[in-house]
Amino acid sequence: MTDQSGPPRHVVFVTWKAGTAPAFEAAKRLGHHVTLIRSLRMEQSQHIDFDASPYGAFVDSVHVLPDATEVARLRACVLGIHKERRIDGFVATVDALVVPVARIAEELGIPFTSALGAESAKLKNRCRDILAAAGLDTTGHAVVGGFDEAAAFAAAAGYPVVLKPARGSASEGAHIIPDEAALREVFRQVEAGRSPYQDGVLVEEYLTGTFLSAEIGLSHGRFLRLAVSERKTWARHEALEVGTTIPAAIDAGAYDRVMEFAEAVVEAMDLRLGVFHVEIMLGEDGRPRLIELNPRLMGSCLPNLFRLAGGGDPFDLLVRIHLDEEVESREITFARYATVRWFGAADTAPKPAEVPCLGWSAEYGDSLHAFTMNFPDGDVLHPCRGNLGNFGEVQVVHADHATSISIAEEIVARAADQLGIEVTR
CATH class of the missing domain: 3.90.600 (Glycinamide Ribonucleotide Synthetase; Chain A, domain 4)
Structure with a gap:
């Protein structure tokens, strides 16, 4: 017995993480053929073992790459899979693979998140430029070539400032800089063009308020509000996130402002389809401002927190959206805090x-x-x-x-x- 009324379809997952492996089971429960492209390098860095995962039982076919971020190899693998059995949809929940998968999906004419939108979202300075042009968020920022340019920006914007890779994830290489001496010290270790700053060093205005994230889906032009989560950072290194609670303890008015802002951001970036994780600072004045836009499902164990809090199965939704199904919006209420x-x-x-x-x-x-x-x-x-x-x-x-x-x-x-x-x- 399956939960879907249409014919079985073919969904390809490009890599996996322990927190999102339940999506394999959701796809099988919906009656679909499941293919997984593994990336050994990513699995080693995450210390995960596919052979030991109980969710491997829900995967029909597996292809193994040394490193799925090598686009030529990934494309060749996908083309081989598509030739053998037509692909109906992709799921990619790892930051480094959303853009390559989006490009390959466009080449094949398979619905997925917009490649240009995903690329713009991951290049943080471009994302900020687009939002500023749309009148949504004018947070000060600049890509700098070294200490002098960063110090000039900080002198104009005022300390503290945020320094981070123009493209990056997992808080790697991010710093909150309290003064010029600290900025000079950070630049002893930072070199533009070298990992993780290979796409540039970005300095930004420091934002204060309540650190939140909006979890939203987008299907056939309709937004699906999943949750607003609250985030916690470490006081000694504020760029490092140390936890999340779902749902956030905010009032209905704040919830609506955060969700409306997140939807406007996703729309301005022309992402078109997917489930998105939008990190937001809600200022004391009630104004939301963007921290970071991630064109993927919330990471780590957060989908499981969503379920524990009583929000339902986010993986069912993830698969259905990426198979380009029309998904009806529903009000989600939580009975617990995870x-x-x-x-x-x-x-x-x-x-x-x-x-x-x-x-x-x-x-x-x-x-x-x-x-x-x-x-x-x-x-x-x-x-x-x-x-x-x-x-x-x-x-x-x-x-x-x-x-x-x-x-x-x-x-x-x-x-x-x-x-x-x-x-x-």
């Missing part, structure tokens, strides 16, 4: 010989949904300054907003005490 806290080493520390016993966490009962630690290879834990540096994750669900957050943060604090090191939190 919180995640990620953590890594705050400073360089010896790596423990093994993951400690976490049996004490059972005392949190049903409120604790997941608690994991996975140490990276090597003898030391390096300072975590980007999302890929996390080694721990806590997921909590509770009917009360404050309690959901306090339990998650208490578990992180106890984990830090158990490890005997300071962690990002």
Whole structure:
């Protein structure tokens, strides 16, 4: 028995992550043929094992590439798949692959997120230029060639400023700069043209307020409002996100302003089709401003938080939208608050010989949904300054907003005490 009324179709997933693997099951439940293109380099960097994933059982055919971001190899693989069995839709939830997949989809005439829109969204300065021209967001920004240009921008805009790669993800290479001395120090390590700044060094006006994200879908010109999530950053390195709660504890008026702004941003970027993650700062004056636009589903474990909070299955929606189905909008209400806290080493520390016993966490009962630690290879834990540096994750669900957050943060604090090191939190 399947949940769909039309004939089986062929959906191709380009790479996978543990947090989005349930989409394979959703596609099979909807009655479709599922093909997966794996990327070994990405799997190694994420420390995930496809053969150990229970969701592999829902994949009909698998193709393995050393690195799916090598566009020529990816195109050749996709063309071979398409020749053997016509592709009806693609799903790509990894930042580095949305643009290549969008280009290949356009070449084949297969519905997907606009290639130009996705490229513009990922090149942050171009995204800001487009939004400024549309009158949506005039946040000050500039791509700079070195310290002198960055210092000139900061002198005009006022400190603090944000410095980050013009194209990037996972908070890698991002800094909040409080003064000229700190800017000079950062530029001792930053070189335009070198990873992660290969597309330029971007400096931006620093925004204050409530850090949120809007999760929205777009199908046949109709927006689908999924959730507004609230984000938490680490005080010592504010560019690093350490957690999320779904839904955000904001009033109805703020919710509408955030969603209306996110929809206007997606429309201005001409993204056309997909599920999008739009990071927003809601100022004290009630004005939303863009932090970052991601032309993909919310990342990490956030789709699971959405389900835990009572929002339903986002993967069913993801597959249906990317197969270009008309999806009716519905009001989503949440019965609970789901919180995640990620953590890594705050400073360089010896790596423990093994993951400690976490049996004490059972005392949190049903409120604790997941608690994991996975140490990276090597003898030391390096300072975590980007999302890929996390080694721990806590997921909590509770009917009360404050309690959901306090339990998650208490578990992180106890984990830090158990490890005997300071962690990002």
